[in-house]
Amino acid sequence: MLNLKRIAIVGAASILLITAGCSTPSVKYGDSKGVETVNTDFGSTDLQTIAEAMTRSLLESRVVLESREPPRVTVYDVRNKTSEYIDTSAITAKIRSQLTRSGRVRFTVSTAEMQNQVDELKRQTQSGLYSTQAQAKMGNMNGAKYRVEGFIGSIVKQTKDVKDVFYNFHLSLINIETGDIEWEDEKEIRKTATR
Numbered sequence: 340m341l342n343l344k345r346i347a348i349v350g351a352a353s354i355l356l357i358t359a360g361c362s363t364p365s366v367k368y369g370d371s372k373g374v375e376t377v378n379t380d381f382g383s384t385d386l387q388t389i390a391e392a393m394t395r396s397l398l399e400s401r402v403v404l405e406s407r408e409p410p411r412v413t414v415y416d417v418r419n420k421t422s423e424y425i426d427t428s429a430i431t432a433k434i435r436s437q438l439t440r441s442g443r444v445r446f447t448v449s450t451a452e453m454q455n456q457v458d459e460l461k462r463q464t465q466s467g468l469y470s471t472q473a474q475a476k477m478g479n480m481n482g483a484k485y486r487v488e489g490f491i492g493s494i495v496k497q498t499k500d501v502k503d504v505f506y507n508f509h510l511s512l513i514n515i516e517t518g519d520i521e522w523e524d525e526k527e528i529r530k531t532a533t534r
Contacts (some may be wrong), residue, residue, distance in 0.1 A: 379504040379530040381491075382423045389491075389508045390433035392526040398441055400522040402485065404513060409445045412438075412512070413483035416451065421493040421506070430491070434510070447483040456480070485521065486513050502532045 374384050397403060402410055414435050417427040426486045438444040463474040489510035496503045505527065512522040 350436075352474060379502050379532045381421070381493075381506065385506065385528055386430055386433060388528060389526050390437055393434050393489075393508070393510050393524060394441070397438065397487075397510075397512065397522060398443055398522040400406070400512065402521045402528065403443055409443050410485055411445045411447055411481055411483045412485045412487055413447045413515075414449050415486060415488040416449075417488075417508075417510075418490040420490050422495065424502060425491060430508075434487075447481055472510040483515060486515055487511070488513065500534045504530045507528075 365394060376457070414431055417430045419425050419427045421460050436447055439446060460475055460477055463469050464477055487510060491508045491510065494505045506529075507525060507527050509525045510523065514521050515517070
């Protein structure tokens with residue numbers, strides 16, 4: 340009799356645990372521009388802050404302001420020099436997107452995107468599927484005059500009760516022909532968490 344009670348109690352507890360584990364979490368949309376302060380890790384607010392600051396600074400640079408036509412630029416992925424995982428391609432894409440939308444900078448395919456470009460040209464010119472009038476022609480790609488490259492680094496200090504993270508984002512615009520650095524800027528972010 341005692342064993343049956345134990346089995347019934349264990350069974351009921353098991354059912355409760357399984358039911359609780361299968362419950363659907365509450366999901367809601369938030370403000371994508373709202374300040375995110377869950378922890379000191381690199382987050383959406385940091386990405387937006389950096390992209391907006393770098394875009395604004397580059398658009399105010401001599402290279403962009405004094406160009407008769409939008410300068411042609413290629414972009415390299417931002418290097419991650421921090422100790423945490425940061426999707427640096429998201430930073431690069433956000434900056435490129437904002438600069439492109441401004442209409443004051445034109446981007447050529449990056450080194451990471453070049454193979455897709457070559458494959459598409461080959462498909463159109465060598466597959467025999469396209470008429471010669473409708474296919475893209477080989478040898479007509481535009482070269483970039485400048486390249487954008489940068490890095491993000493961090494310094495982390497931590498005690499038992501406080502964690503302080505200092506992020507430094509650095510971006511440069513380099514003249515491909517001469518190697519001159521035509522513009523550069525940096526954005527710093529400090530985040531502190533206390534227990």
